[in-house]
Amino acid sequence: MLRLSKLTDYAVVVMVRLAEVSPGSNPDVQTSPGIAAATGVPEPTVAKVLKTLAATGLVTSQRGARGGYRLARPLHEIPVAEVIAAVDGPIALVACVDGSATECESQGLCPVRGRWDPVNDAIERALSGITLADMREAAVPPMFRVPAFLPAAE
Amino acid sequence: MLRLSKLTDYAVVVMVRLAEVSPGSNPDVQTSPGIAAATGVPEPTVAKVLKTLAATGLVTSQRGARGGYRLARPLHEIPVAEVIAAVDGPIALVACVDGSATECESQGLCPVRGRWDPVNDAIERALSGITLADMREAAVPPMFRVPAFLPAAE
DNA sequence: CCAATCAGGACCCAACCGGTCCTGTTACGG
DNA sequence: CCGTAACAGGACCGGTTGGGTCCTGATTGG
Numbered sequence: 001m002l003r004l005s006k007l008t009d010y011a012v013v014v015m016v017r018l019a020e021v022s023p024g025s026n027p028d029v030q031t032s033p034g035i036a037a038a039t040g041v042p043e044p045t046v047a048k049v050l051k052t053l054a055a056t057g058l059v060t061s062q063r064g065a066r067g068g069y070r071l072a073r074p075l076h077e078i079p080v081a082e083v084i085a086a087v088d089g090p091i092a093l094v095a096c097v098d099g100s101a102t103e104c105e106s107q108g109l110c111p112v113r114g115r116w117d118p119v120n121d122a123i124e125r126a127l128s129g130i131t132l133a134d135m136r137e138a139a140v141p142p143m144f145r146v147p148a149f150l151p152a153a154e
Numbered sequence: 155m156l157r158l159s160k161l162t163d164y165a166v167v168v169m170v171r172l173a174e175v176s177p178g179s180n181p182d183v184q185t186s187p188g189i190a191a192a193t194g195v196p197e198p199t200v201a202k203v204l205k206t207l208a209a210t211g212l213v214t215s216q217r218g219a220r221g222g223y224r225l226a227r228p229l230h231e232i233p234v235a236e237v238i239a240a241v242d243g244p245i246a247l248v249a250c251v252d253g254s255a256t257e258c259e260s261q262g263l264c265p266v267r268g269r270w271d272p273v274n275d276a277i278e279r280a281l282s283g284i285t286l287a288d289m290r291e292a293a294v295p296p297m298f299r300v301p302a303f304l305p306a307a308e
Numbered sequence: 309c310c311a312a313t314c315a316g317g318a319c320c321c322a323a324c325c326g327g328t329c330c331t332g333t334t335a336c337g338g
Numbered sequence: 339c340c341g342t343a344a345c346a347g348g349a350c351c352g353g354t355t356g357g358g359t360c361c362t363g364a365t366t367g368g
Contacts, residue, residue, distance in 0.1 A: 002156050002238070002245055002277065003355095005325065012269070031344070044328055051346065064335025065343040080273055084156070091156055115166070115289045119234055122284060123156065126276040135269045157324095159356065185313070198359055205315065218366025219312040 008087045011049050013039050015083065016136050018059065019075045029068030049087065056086035076133035081124060083132070091124050162241045165203050167193050169237065170290050172213065173229045183222030203241070210240040230287035235278060237286070245278050 017039050018030060032050055036043035050069050053059045058078065059069045071078075085091060171193050172184060186204055190197035204223050207213045212232065213223050225232075239245060 002158055002242070004156055007326075009270075033344095042327075045326080047345080048327080054345085055347095061345060062335090063333080063345050065341095066336055067334085067344050069345090088156070116163075118288060119281065119284055122280040123277055126280040127273065130273055130276060134272065161357075187313095196358075199357080201314085202358080208314085209316095215314060216366090217314050217364075219310095220367060221313050221365085223314090 004084060005088050007045075007049060007052075008084050010041050010045060011053060011083050011087045012080070012132060012135060013041060014046060014049055015053070015058070015071065015078070015132055016075070018069060018071045019132070019136070029062050029066075029070045031068045034068075052087055053083075056082075058082060058086055074133075075136060076131050078132045079128045080130050080132065080135065081127035084127065091120055091127070158238060159242050161199075161203060161206075162238050164195050164199060165207060165237050165241045166234070166286065166289060167195060168200060168203055169207070169213070169225065169232070169286055170229070172223060172225045173286070173290070183216050183220075183224045185222045188222075206241055207237075210236075212236065212240055228287070229290060230285050232286045233282045234284050234286065234289065235281035238281065245274055245281070 014035055017035050032047040033043050035041075035050070036046040039046070041049075050059065050061075054061045054069065058072055060072050061067065061069050081091065168189055171189050186201040187197050189195075189204075190200040193200070195203075204213065204215075208215045208223065212226055214226050215221065215223050235245065
């Protein structure tokens with residue numbers, strides 16, 4: 001249940017990687033192929049995710065040669081809710097949440113008419129309280145952290 | 155995002171209807187066709203949902219002639235989380251939550267290894283705090299409440 | 309004994325998601 | 339000034355999964 005798309009998962013991975021950018025290294029931006037190599041996520045998918053994130057302003061992009069992506073804000077200022085909303089669309093568990101009044105065919109007797117709203121709100125709040133920084137800190141013991149290498153393909 | 159299946163929505167509708175059972179009327183159980191007629195949800199779908207709910211013990215069933223379904227517990231004792239878990243399976247946002255260690259192909263560098271757990275837990279808690287009774291009370295002004303009639307089909 | 313109703317499958321269709329690719333457009337660097 | 343590297347933003351296609359229907363038992367009341 002509550003299946004959120006794999007793309008969202010990738011988005012988190014990519015953004016965390018974006019934050020782990022070489023401390024004071026050459027460029028302050030990272031390219032799609034670079035991130036793909038570092039994370040193991042297929043390159044086209046990385047590009048797609050990055051483009052989506054850039055469209056919503058979660059990351060900023062630098063076009064042209066020597067271009068790349070960069071975090072718009074530090075990890076601890078980015079709630080998971082924003083990432084999810086950016087990739088998967090707005091937080092909404094069921095089809096008839098608010099906007100679409102024309103949806104319900106049996107509108108007269110639909111007993112949940114907007115009833116999921118408190119649930120949505122509760123989840124929204126829960127998700128807004130967790131930032132990407134929290135996700136980086138938590139879980140995974142440091143011993144499992146890999147420095148980021150490996151060409152991913154073959 | 156966070157798309158939960160339409161079946162879950164139906165489940166809530168059906169269970170609320172099950173609770174709105176005629177106060178002290180003829181049978182204390184309701185049949186699938188009856189609920190379908192009252193809610194507008196297609197009858198086979200209602201039957202399917204009811205069977206699933208019965209399998210998880212959220213509703214009890216009476217077989218044979220004059221049989222039907224009945225709530226196992228009052229609405230205010232049933233958190234939405236239980237309904238969701240019953241219909242849509244366990245609460246898990248991403249594929250690699252805990253059990254499956256063989257999932258991650260690029261296991262060595264998967265940077266979110268179990269990182270969604272706190273998020274899952276937060277949602278789980280949020281969902282456990284809301285009961286079906288809350289959903290019935292909230293939203294929808296009483297003026298929109300319909301007594302339940304209409305054969306649904308034509 | 310018959311009819312009504314639940315039980316539990318199998319099954320099919322459609323929508324959506326994941327993933328790839330292609331064609332601009334921008335800007336750095338020589 | 340030109341070539342190249344990288345983002346932008348589509349279109350597109352295939353696989354998976356959920357939504358929905360139906361059929362065949364099993365059970366119980368009249």
